[in-house]
Amino acid sequence: MKERLRELVQGAAEPGHALNLVREYLQARILGSIQRAGGMVALAFCGGTALRFLHRLPRFSEDLDFSLENKDRGFSLRAEIPALRSELEAEGYEVGLKLSDRRAVHSAFVRFPGLMYELGLSGRREQVLSVKLEIDTNPPPGARCETSVVRRHLTLQLQHHDRASLLAGKLHAVLQRPYTKGRDLHDLLWYLADPGWPQPNLTLLNNALRQTGWGGEKLTARSWAGVAEKKLREVDFDLAQKDVRPFLEPGVDPELITAANLRRLLKQRGP
Numbered sequence: 001m002k003e004r005l006r007e008l009v010q011g012a013a014e015p016g017h018a019l020n021l022v023r024e025y026l027q028a029r030i031l032g033s034i035q036r037a038g039g040m041v042a043l044a045f046c047g048g049t050a051l052r053f054l055h056r057l058p059r060f061s062e063d064l065d066f067s068l069e070n071k072d073r074g075f076s077l078r079a080e081i082p083a084l085r086s087e088l089e090a091e092g093y094e095v096g097l098k099l100s101d102r103r104a105v106h107s108a109f110v111r112f113p114g115l116m117y118e119l120g121l122s123g124r125r126e127q128v129l130s131v132k133l134e135i136d137t138n139p140p141p142g143a144r145c146e147t148s149v150v151r152r153h154l155t156l157q158l159q160h161h162d163r164a165s166l167l168a169g170k171l172h173a174v175l176q177r178p179y180t181k182g183r184d185l186h187d188l189l190w191y192l193a194d195p196g197w198p199q200p201n202l203t204l205l206n207n208a209l210r211q212t213g214w215g216g217e218k219l220t221a222r223s224w225a226g227v228a229e230k231k232l233r234e235v236d237f238d239l240a241q242k243d244v245r246p247f248l249e250p251g252v253d254p255e256l257i258t259a260a261n262l263r264r265l266l267k268q269r270g271p
Contacts, residue, residue: 001029001091009119013250019121019129020060020247024052026131027064028153030110033084035156042073043135044145045160046169048187053152054160058249059186063132067139067161077101077108077135084110096128104138140207164198167191168205171228176212180236182243185257188228192265199269200224225270229263
């Protein structure tokens with residue numbers, strides 16, 4: 001399996017692209033392990049990496065995000081992640097784990113020390129490549145889930161939020177994140193540029209906003225786009241473009257992420 005990583009590095013357009021491909025391959029391996037452990041019965045894949053794996057989003061992502069949608073079945077990172085470690089170590093990877101499961105959002109860092117040096121992506125042996133997993137064990141109600149078979153590095157069967165629920169999750173991040181994250185804005189632009197993408201799941205969006213202390217109005221089919229447009233007035237778009245640039249596929253232009261473009265697309269979604 002490591003030979004596949006070397007092939008990805010050799011075929012990459014430049015070192016940053018190679019790093020993104022290596023991380024994505026490792027994400028696919030982790031997803032495969034979770035699938036084999038039965039995790040996709042309890043968990044729904046969501047967030048930016050889900051968009052990339054399921055809908056070919058033209059940017060890479062660092063994290064694997066999940067929502068615990070079937071609490072009766074449950075899924076324990078602490079119980080299942082050691083099997084992933086054993087599997088990868090058997091293939092010659094050095095793997096470190098750091099878990100935190102004392103709060104509602106359980107997280108794990110799967111660390112690969114020395115891998116970047118081995119692949120020629122770093123001159124320092126001590127540099128560590130990490131993949132972060134997060135599971136929201138108390139997600140807001142209202143998400144709708146689907147199951148899809150996709151092929152990205154591996155063939156995977158994934159339970160995931162449907163398209164309307166994925167957009168709701170991104171809008172929640174745009175409205176509530178306390179700092180500018182260009183990846184949020186890139187993804188929002190990507191969503192809105194597709195006229196066939198459904199309207200956001202407003203039940204999920206309003207429940208998520210309420211859960212995180214939203215002080216504004218309840219969003220409706222007529223109001224959500226205007227509220228999002230108002231939030232964009234606070235954004236530093238130069239910073240946003242700089243943030244997202246390292247994660248874009250070669251040829252994708254971060255300078256499309258502008259206030260004017262997002263406002264235009266939001267107005268098309270408005271009443």
